[in-house]
Amino acid sequence: MNTLELTINGKVYAFTQGETILDVARRNDIFIPTLCYLKNASPTGACRMCVVEVKGARSLVASCTAPAGAGMDVQTESKSVVKSRKMNLELLLSSGSHDCLLCPSTGDCRLQDLAFRYNATGKRFERTKPKYQPDFSNPFLIRDFSKCILCGRCVQACKEVQVNNAIDYGYRGSDAKIIAKCDLPLGDSDCVFCGECLQVCPVGALSLKKARQKPRVCETEVVRTTCAYCGVGCQMNLHVKDNVVQMVNGVDAIPNHGSLCVKGRFGMQFINSDERLKTPLIRKNGELVAAEWGEALSLIAEKLGEYKEKNGADSIGVLASARCTNEENYLFQKFARAVIGTNNVDHCARY
Amino acid sequence: MTHVTPERLQEMQAEYAARISEPNIRHLFICGGTGCHATGSLKVKDALHEEIAKHGLEDRVRVVETGCNGFCALGPLMVVHPDNVFYQKMTREDVAEIVSEHLVNNAPIERLMYKDPQSKKRVPLFSDIPFFALQKPWTLRNKGIINPESIEDYIGREGYMGLSKALLQMQPAEIIDEMKKAGIRGRGGAGFPTGMKWSFAAQNDSDIKYVLCNADEGDPGAFMDRSILEADPHAVLEGMTIAARAINATEGYIYCRSEYPLAIKRVQIAIDQAREMGLLGENILGTDFSFDIFIYQGAGAFVCGEETALMRSIEGKRGMPIPRPPFPAAQGLWKKPTILNNVETLANVAQIMVNGGEWYSSVGTENSKGTKVFALSGDVNNIGLVEVPMGTSLRSIVYDIGGGIPKKRKLKAVQLGGPSGGCIPEDHMDVVVDYEEIAKVGAIMGSGGVIVMDDKTCMVDMARFFLEFIQEESCGKCTPCREGTRRQLEILERICEGHGKPEDITLIEELSEMITSSALCGLGQTASNPVLSVLRHFREEFEAHIFEKKCPAKRCPALVDFKVINERCKKCGKCASVCPVGAVEWKKKEVAKINTDICVQCMSCYSACPFDAID
Numbered sequence: 001m002n003t004l005e006l007t008i009n010g011k012v013y014a015f016t017q018g019e020t021i022l023d024v025a026r027r028n029d030i031f032i033p034t035l036c037y038l039k040n041a042s043p044t045g046a047c048r049m050c051v052v053e054v055k056g057a058r059s060l061v062a063s064c065t066a067p068a069g070a071g072m073d074v075q076t077e078s079k080s081v082v083k084s085r086k087m088n089l090e091l092l093l094s095s096g097s098h099d100c101l102l103c104p105s106t107g108d109c110r111l112q113d114l115a116f117r118y119n120a121t122g123k124r125f126e127r128t129k130p131k132y133q134p135d136f137s138n139p140f141l142i143r144d145f146s147k148c149i150l151c152g153r154c155v156q157a158c159k160e161v162q163v164n165n166a167i168d169y170g171y172r173g174s175d176a177k178i179i180a181k182c183d184l185p186l187g188d189s190d191c192v193f194c195g196e197c198l199q200v201c202p203v204g205a206l207s208l209k210k211a212r213q214k215p216r217v218c219e220t221e222v223v224r225t226t227c228a229y230c231g232v233g234c235q236m237n238l239h240v241k242d243n244v245v246q247m248v249n250g251v252d253a254i255p256n257h258g259s260l261c262v263k264g265r266f267g268m269q270f271i272n273s274d275e276r277l278k279t280p281l282i283r284k285n286g287e288l289v290a291a292e293w294g295e296a297l298s299l300i301a302e303k304l305g306e307y308k309e310k311n312g313a314d315s316i317g318v319l320a321s322a323r324c325t326n327e328e329n330y331l332f333q334k335f336a337r338a339v340i341g342t343n344n345v346d347h348c349a350r351y
Numbered sequence: 352m353t354h355v356t357p358e359r360l361q362e363m364q365a366e367y368a369a370r371i372s373e374p375n376i377r378h379l380f381i382c383g384g385t386g387c388h389a390t391g392s393l394k395v396k397d398a399l400h401e402e403i404a405k406h407g408l409e410d411r412v413r414v415v416e417t418g419c420n421g422f423c424a425l426g427p428l429m430v431v432h433p434d435n436v437f438y439q440k441m442t443r444e445d446v447a448e449i450v451s452e453h454l455v456n457n458a459p460i461e462r463l464m465y466k467d468p469q470s471k472k473r474v475p476l477f478s479d480i481p482f483f484a485l486q487k488p489w490t491l492r493n494k495g496i497i498n499p500e501s502i503e504d505y506i507g508r509e510g511y512m513g514l515s516k517a518l519l520q521m522q523p524a525e526i527i528d529e530m531k532k533a534g535i536r537g538r539g540g541a542g543f544p545t546g547m548k549w550s551f552a553a554q555n556d557s558d559i560k561y562v563l564c565n566a567d568e569g570d571p572g573a574f575m576d577r578s579i580l581e582a583d584p585h586a587v588l589e590g591m592t593i594a595a596r597a598i599n600a601t602e603g604y605i606y607c608r609s610e611y612p613l614a615i616k617r618v619q620i621a622i623d624q625a626r627e628m629g630l631l632g633e634n635i636l637g638t639d640f641s642f643d644i645f646i647y648q649g650a651g652a653f654v655c656g657e658e659t660a661l662m663r664s665i666e667g668k669r670g671m672p673i674p675r676p677p678f679p680a681a682q683g684l685w686k687k688p689t690i691l692n693n694v695e696t697l698a699n700v701a702q703i704m705v706n707g708g709e710w711y712s713s714v715g716t717e718n719s720k721g722t723k724v725f726a727l728s729g730d731v732n733n734i735g736l737v738e739v740p741m742g743t744s745l746r747s748i749v750y751d752i753g754g755g756i757p758k759k760r761k762l763k764a765v766q767l768g769g770p771s772g773g774c775i776p777e778d779h780m781d782v783v784v785d786y787e788e789i790a791k792v793g794a795i796m797g798s799g800g801v802i803v804m805d806d807k808t809c810m811v812d813m814a815r816f817f818l819e820f821i822q823e824e825s826c827g828k829c830t831p832c833r834e835g836t837r838r839q840l841e842i843l844e845r846i847c848e849g850h851g852k853p854e855d856i857t858l859i860e861e862l863s864e865m866i867t868s869s870a871l872c873g874l875g876q877t878a879s880n881p882v883l884s885v886l887r888h889f890r891e892e893f894e895a896h897i898f899e900k901k902c903p904a905k906r907c908p909a910l911v912d913f914k915v916i917n918e919r920c921k922k923c924g925k926c927a928s929v930c931p932v933g934a935v936e937w938k939k940k941e942v943a944k945i946n947t948d949i950c951v952q953c954m955s956c957y958s959a960c961p962f963d964a965i966d
Contacts (some may be wrong), residue, residue: 005813009834038551043674044673044674044828045673045674045871046827046828046829046830047830048829048830048831048869048870048871049828049830051868051869059867059868059876060869060873061875062674062869065674066674067676080868083864083865084860084868084869087835087861087862088830088831088865088869091830091831091834091835092830092834092836095834095837106446116621118763119611124858125838125841126841128837131721142716149830150828150830150833152825152828153726168669169671169827169828171827172652172823172824172826172827172834173822173823173825173827173836173837174822174827174834174837175827176826176833253742324387332739
């Protein structure tokens, strides 16, 4: 079979059948800006930011949806492409309130990055007043419609990645708005608050309620870790500042490919909780008293030994935790079988 | 259920011919289109029945409620057959006279006959009325003749002969070849060759394929599809079934807006009748070919006329366009190969099968074959539905068929193609109906809406109207259409309000370029056409609004200051009598004067003045 080739910005690149122009460009580190494109979801072609010029085509072509074709001659930053992108940005920036000074996403905003790149100020048109009031009605995230660019990434993430189908476009034309069913607050809808939408929002339209403005994501240090809630082992980035986890995002890696659940994404307050146990506690005269690990472990070994001798190994049962890693749980059942000598091993997820 | 046979179809034709030409029997074809219903044709029909019974004429007169006759502005209207007499604007009160004088005494009633707007004379014979005489009714061959709720009438007029031929004598590939030979192009507006569209879908293998009919007619001023569905629903069903045979489809949907209740009712009756006679459903005409059609009612979104949005809507999703490829011929409705054709296109298919592709292509221009149906409206004498051969000039449509401009005003421009089209000024009126020729002058053929505008039309305001429509109907998905058309509208609104800035024309042009080249679907890509065509042909009007703060056509209230031209004023006082705020000072035998402090620019005096003395 002949290799398929196309030209991008004067250089020839090979591609395989089914790849889009954007796929080929990205694979070869050629920059094409996108706002609505979402990996792992079908392209919608909504934002028209990824337009490129293809020789012979009657208009500009959206590279996220246009299949690469043999012999195509593509220009990614031609004069007409840049002009179109700049006008597109001007339109987006003047619609609503894209006020970077007060936006939690400043520094982590694709619209801001592109405005800088294409020198768009949003001042060619009069700024329109926000049509819809922000939604603060749920405990997890804020929906600020005045910053929404209607790229539809949240809709794709909800529909195709998490398959919750909780949100979609509502109303028409310039009245369009991303809504949950019947335009109800998220809390009254089918939303399960996985927060996938929050993570894919390229601007500040969706922001974490807890972390609103203090500090911004761009000020935090990223620490990669494994989620401690269940055995799936989702990979996550903790956004940390002042030794406090400010925000959590999924990492695009096995097994979760960027997704998280409501617990993994929003349930991180326990890390810095004052009520968190930091030492073992031993009940002495009816009171729980802080103890050293050595003392606690010796007490456990002593007691278990006594019970085993008195009632046999099968009088003891071992209950493991879903929040341990697989390796820890392996060791724990080994401890039950080899050290204590019982098969009474079970797991908290069954209760 | 009894399956009808081709032989029985022939017999039914003969029965119909005998019925319609029975001696001493009169047929009253009273128009039952939506337009005539609105003006009271049903009441007239009831009165006719009563009066006929009173005179004991039931055996000699048959009242037939037909679909839209086409001459909508003159409704309720009726044709008396075989007398060849056309009555217009009938009322219940006229009925007694019609029956006693015409039907009993054979004396047609002159005062109800058509009056030529130029010569002011009554035209006694239906076939002499230029509006009808100059048309070529191919698609509309049954309008005003058959009862759309009677399959017998349709079969009587060669109905289902095309299907019979296509099923029993032709292979699917031959059907497509015939369509290609006919050279018919999509009547929805874009003009894609129908035969080619079918051949793409035919090539794609699939256990399920769909044939869709686009009846989501949404252009302001367009009512061709509605009238066809109301007048001849079986023609569309037959066309769809032939298309299904050509691509081997199993199911069809007619996507019709719910604002067309009469069309939906008649199509449903037609579907039931066709099923009953074995012309739809399992084993059509006794062959092993099966196909069925269902109606899907749309909620009236303009964008659902766009093919991908239409399919999403049938799937139960929000009607929003999706990018192509994949094209519907490969992955359409529910990701199965699908063809989507316009009502008018499909209504032509059966005749092409009966008479052959060469017959169809014998009429028209080199690249635009056959006939085209237009909905003629606006500032024109004969408002209604017209069908002309491709190659007819716009001038002929407006003046010969349309009867010219009322009140002896001058023609300014014609808007073709609705919100996706453009205006064609008076000096280009000789352009002929042809996809490419019309595109050359900055408009598009479109689905067939023709809005005629006289010299009192402000072209900037006209562009504003279409942009307002587009802005309301944009689905809101892609940025250029959602935000760009809003800005264009904003600019035009401020120009019309007298706040236009010198840089506005450039800004509109820049926006148009961006929207046209980067919008997702056809709605956005063509949204700037009206404003661009006005800029092309009437730039000076834009400039007058912006730089001189004047509206030359006197339509934009903020830019108008009315005054009386003393030399022209005939002192009749009409202006003073119509002014609602008492701003006109007038005394008998004196020239009127307008007090601009009181004037609210309502234009009543301007419109009322018979001498154009107010400017």
